[in-house]
Amino acid sequence: MSDLDSETLPPAETESGAMIKADLLAGLFFLIVGIAIFYLAWDMPRLETRRIHPATIPGLVPMLLGGSLALCGFLLAVRAARVEPVRNSWAVLGRTLVNTEAIRTFVLAALVLIYTLGLVGLVPFWLATGLFVFAFIMLYETVLAENAAPIARSVLWALVQAIIVAAVVTLVFERGFLVRLP
Amino acid sequence: MFDGISLLGAGVLSLLNWASLFNIAWASLLGIIIGALPGLTATMGVALLVTFTYGMPPDQAILSLLALYVGAIYGGSRTAILLAIPGTPASAATTLDGYPLARQGKAGMAMGIATTSSALGTLVGIFFLALIAPLLAEVALRFGSYEFFWLALFGVVISGQLTAIDNPIKGYIAGILGLLVAMVGMESLHGYQRFTFGIQPLGGGIDLIPAMVGAFGLAEILTVMKRRGIPTIITSTDRVIPRFKDVFRYRWTTIRSGIIGTFMGIIPGVGEDIGSWASYAAARRKSKEREKFGKGSVEGLVAAETGNSASIPGAMIPTLTLALPGSAAAAVLIAAMFIHGIRPGPMIMIENPGFVYQIVAILLLTTIAITIYGLSLTRLLVKVLLVPREKLMPVIYVLCVVGAFAITQRMFDVYVMLFFGFVGFILREMKYPMAPLVLGIILGELLDANLRRGLLLSDGDLTPFFVRPISAVLWIVIALTIAMSIPAISRPIQDFLAKRLGLGARGARDG
Amino acid sequence: MKFVTKAALAVAVAPLTLGVANAFAQDWQPDRPINVVVPWGAGGSTDQVIRVLTPIIGEALGQSVVVVNQPGASGATGTAEVLAAPRDGYTWTGNAIANNATYQISGLLPDTNIDDWHLYIAVAHVPVVGVPADSEFNDFGELLDAFRERGEGITVGTAGVTSSGGTAIASISQAGEFEYRMVAYDGGGPAATATAAGEVMVTTQLAAEQAELIRGGRIKGLAVLSDQPLEIAGVDPIPPITDWLPDMPLAPDYFGILVPTGVPDEVISALDAIWESDIANSETLLNYTLTNGAVLTPASGEAARAMAMPVVIEKACAALARGEAENDPSTIGIDCDTHSEIGG
Incomplete structure (x- = not known):
């Protein structure tokens, strides 16, 4: 509230x-x-x-x-x-800079920076995106979650989603919109 | 007038083809979903969709963006009613009465009333758009550098003042920061590169769309993921389609809120958020059952939803005729129009007289679409609210990266997005409003170039800025606006007004 | 410096490749879309021309040619991106040739000149001296007298010092020996609009940017910077400026595609062939020129370079005369005393 x-x-x-x-x-x-x-x-x-x-x-x-x-x-x-x-x-x-909310924010900031500044451009875009989506879901569904879901289930669904997002985004933009992804 | 009607007819007819109807159908549905998802705002949705409309013909692209915008502002009401979280900032006032209604087991009725109010609000706004835009465009032709300078300043000042959450100074600071961002890069008068510090891509300045994707996308993701608890959804099974007499009962509230919303939309940079608050405050002052407000008043819900939806056509008035964005999302629309080679501004009625009426027609058809969706797809929209943020947000961030990158295909714009994402998040946490910042980025160039161009035209003389008729009106309004934000000046005036008219002068926030 | 060696090589092999252009034409089958960076905003005069050209090229190549707008810093931002891109033949730029040739003079880009590019000229745009419909000036002679008498009292709207309009008024003022007050707008379109509204007294932007307003009766075209009258569909021909200033140096602004040197030879030969057949005979391009007061001038290679050089020289020397040259025109091989190319 x-x-x-x-x-x-x-x-x-x-x-x-x-x-x-x-x-x-x-x-x-x-x-x-x-x-x-x-x-x-x-x-x-x-x-x-x-x-x-x-x-x-x-x-x-x-x-x-x-x-x-x-x-x-x-x-x-x-x-x-x-x-x-x-x-x-x-x-x-x-x-306010060290409580749980701040930790959640800092973890996200780190994820975003590693993905955008580190991975994109270094490895192919689809791989970078897949890794990012997977890491994001895993971190927030297990380590940072209040009542964590079973790990095996999280891993499976995170993996599936990572693959789908990476494939769909890459295909749609490269083939559909003719954008040269980094 | 007759011209207008035939052009409007032509506008509607031009949309009656499968491609247009299909685009309106998916874009308004996507808009409703985006609006319903907490953390996805209308502005962010429009900014991200620009990328997807890149390959479309210009008219279809603008149509899709506009349908998404209208849909998103409406969609926010779902979340407000069922979760007590505004799906978009524009539905903050909707939560006040929508959520209590839902807790009383009238969620279906609340959703139905929200739908009809949104539709009627848009219609009131559309009426004024069709009426005012052509007239304003005629006047706008007489606007020169002097007037555009004042308009730019007016936009930033009033947006800073009205959107500030606790303190107008914060609104002004946000506006000044936006204007300063616009100073980066080559200025157009002498071709001098300012604040580039030897970094080549900065010479071209900061693009609005990557900055917006950052400030409304990444910053919003950070805000959403920061929160710990997840509120529960109220479900209900009561009747959704409202009875005619329920709608008719609040006809005056609807019309008044529609007019207030439209005019809030017209003011540059003051969009649907304020439109909704202002209508809500006015409805409460005028209501016979004032005590019910905040505890489940249907009238309050009607006012809030009519007000925010009416702001959209209102915001299109300055957007189309002056190229001054009436709201944050309209700023993205202007950028998108330029990408597609459409130049909004005073010349629009001459170069492309049908365009304004095409916009009117798009808004009309979108209103029909959201009414149908709103009254029929209740279940699906509740499902949307169940998508966990842990799964949704990474996808949104990937779209932010691609969205920032795709338009110019430079990594530089992705860095711009990152920068504005983090800075926007920090400013937001400290209660600085984002709308003046965005408006500043768009208006900075206008303010700077027109001030100095005016001085060049007048040979360094400031008089034309003050004595030309339209200029004079504008600077007096600005001076009054700033004066009213200084408590020492505004308080005695408010007291006086309160005594004379028996009203509080400051609306909803005073409680 | 590596550009120079590559450029020298490219020039050396150019005549050879031209001769066998058609034999190579089928050899280049692009396997992905080609990007054409337009370093100006969408809807501007450059953007319009390039968006007419790209579908024609795309059809001939059997591959999409995508326009990417990267506006900023008088086109330097986008041009820098193209120069930095891999030289694989998949990144081109579309611009006024004279811009790319003079970025070094204005100091916007270091170490680059006309020989860093393979030139493919499509159309020539000419500046028109336009005044508001209700202006006190009825022909260019009256305006010229006023300029000589009132000098800085006459305001001239352009898209900035480096724009076509800015270069045009600089050349006219030199030939006519007068002063003026230039007022810059955010593009040729806005400059023309401001003129129609009467905020400035004159504009010297391109005919294409004024065509709509001239047709609509809001701007009077007093003279065209050419030795031939200009025909714009729907209005009376605009008289040539040489009727009043016979010795005025004339340099139409050429627009087209520029491909950075160092790309594979088959790219160049394929484009040469397309230019010779598809562009030269394009119906759409011809229609575009007729409605916009432009001239169809397809040319590539050495011929294109020779055509573009006069406007490059005008632009470089105009910048020098106004004190805006960061680097002397001699650094790109131009001698402003004789208005010619050094050793050329």
Whole structure:
């Protein structure tokens, strides 16, 4: 139900201590990024040799955007800093990075990165895809599942699905849509 | 007007062939399924389908994408009613009354009412699309660089403000980040390459579709897989096909919600999510049985579902006439139109006057299709909800990779998808809305080029930005919008309005 | 540098392969679809031409020829991808020839010139000087006087400094000795639209990009950059610019397919044969040129190179004159004092 609540409750109640601290950090981050972008934009060539109109320099809009981002970041940080301190809010923020949900996310991130940056291009696309689908289903149905299904059944169905997905996607895109897969 | 009717007739006739009907049939069904599956949103569905429509003739491709879009916004209501999870963000308001109705054993009735409301909402939206789009296109011809600059700014500001979940500043930040993404690559005025850091593919800029596939596909997969528990489905056996008197009873709610939804759709970057919330809030304020809202009010369900569906034709109005996306999914539609060589914008009524009416006809036929599916395929759609995410999500990710890759066939676009997936996930976890980000990517080029082009045309003079009639209206609206997001200014005004009119000025979120 | 050696070799063997082109024609049977990278957006003038060409080639080869749009950085992004692709004959590009020849000058791509490509020219597009329908200028003479008098007070809409329109106004201003204020749009189509709406006073984009608006009576075509009047189906012929500026250097922009050098010989001979028969006699291509104010100019090999060189020189030297050349045109063998090829 937590998902529903965050969508529908009034703003004040969703602002946990962790979110306030996260806002503070993010605000400071955007402040710095905004200033950096402003500097980079300021530093862009003004193309004087080409006699362009000085109001049309390439850096104009990036400068405005960098400035606005810094301003918004600053406002966000100030707002977060002024909220009544909630006890242990830093610890709560830290805990959101190591709980079960975070582990599920990190495992998925690792799977996605290994597949996309490592396997695709290194081995044929169908093989990479098959391995990814198989590993994904196995990990989430056994190790990370709350009430895991029997392993033998998971392996069998994961294997079947991996083969089907790899074959269908490769065939449909290479033959049907004439895409040269990586 | 007569011209319009004959063009509309021609539009409908042009769709009465097997290929078109077949494409509408499968695409709207696929849309309903995508919308019903939690974690698959309408925007993501449209972005992924672009790849599949690549080899189709342009009209069939747009038809399939649009049918999928309408289907997905409707499909989300199933999940909202049976699982209390919005199948797409657009059905968040549907959960409020749909789920309580289901728990009272009226799931079938709720699904039936959701179907008819969606259909009627789309019809109200279609009416305004056919009415307003040709007129707006006429006015849009007078839009120059000055006006397009303001429109781009207006889109980002208002989208940032209205879609922000807890704090408008976060909406603005998302919008600015999107605009900054659009700054990467070669700018069109002088051919200078900005923020490329010597990386060759960045010279071409960041494409919208891979970025969208990342921000709405990978980010959504991460969100879905992060959750631990799986909620249970409520099943019921009561009558699905609604009685005429049940529908007729809420006729005023339907019309009002349809109008609100349509206008939320017209505002650039503010789509069906807000359309549904705003209609729901208005219905609740006006209702005689206000206390029932949130506990299983049929009226609330009608308002939410009418509102989100009416936003789709509404969103098509600026999309077609100004090439400004009315919603996140419409942004993908614009990208798809360009891929297929269709140039939406002020010239559309001149270059291709039938096109707007073809869109109207597509929406009409799709509405018929979803009504038929919605009232007949109850069992199948419940089965769809049983597909375990462990088996579904890896397939979706593979499609994200192929979808990002297929359009330009470069690995670079896959890396773009990955980057936006992770960044989008982090921003989403911190309650930053995605719509302004997406809108920023599309509007960045427009904002930048038109500001500087306007300055070049006026020889560095800012006056035309403020005194040209359409420009003046636009900047005043923007200034008011920003002012209203500053509590010190908006609070006294809200208090004043509340006293004078007896209404709260901020709608649903105030509870 | 390896391009140069390969290019030199290719040029050396070109005359030989041409002679036996037909004998090789049947030898290349592509076993998978061929990709033609169009480094511009879909629906643009380049994209349109290439999408007319590819089905004709595909039919002749008995294999699909797929257009892939990779827009960005004035076409440099997509062109870089083609140069980096394996030289197996399955990745081509479609573009204005002069673009590929001058990416080194604009600094968009390092170390590449016209001899990195086998050229297959299909059509020539000519720029047209167009003004809004309600413009104060009724013929090119009046416009020329205004340019000389008001200089930067006259705004010219183009698709950017490196576009066909940008090159065209640069050459006209040199020949007519005047100043102007160029306003860049995101493509030839949008530039023409802005002109029709009256936001800029003049456009010099390609006839194809203005054809629809000229036919619709929203743009007046004052002059065509050619020594012949231009016929566009449905409207009066547009007079040649040489009526007012007889010494104006004229260089039509050629569009076609470019295949990177170093691909197997049978690919080239097969394409040579297709160009000689199927493209030269294509009914569809002829119709396309008639409705869009273009000219059918099929050519390949040395002949194509000779045809394209004038516009390459114009483009390179125009960039130099405006101070936009990152690398001097002499680095691709062009002498801008004499407007000719060094040693050519």
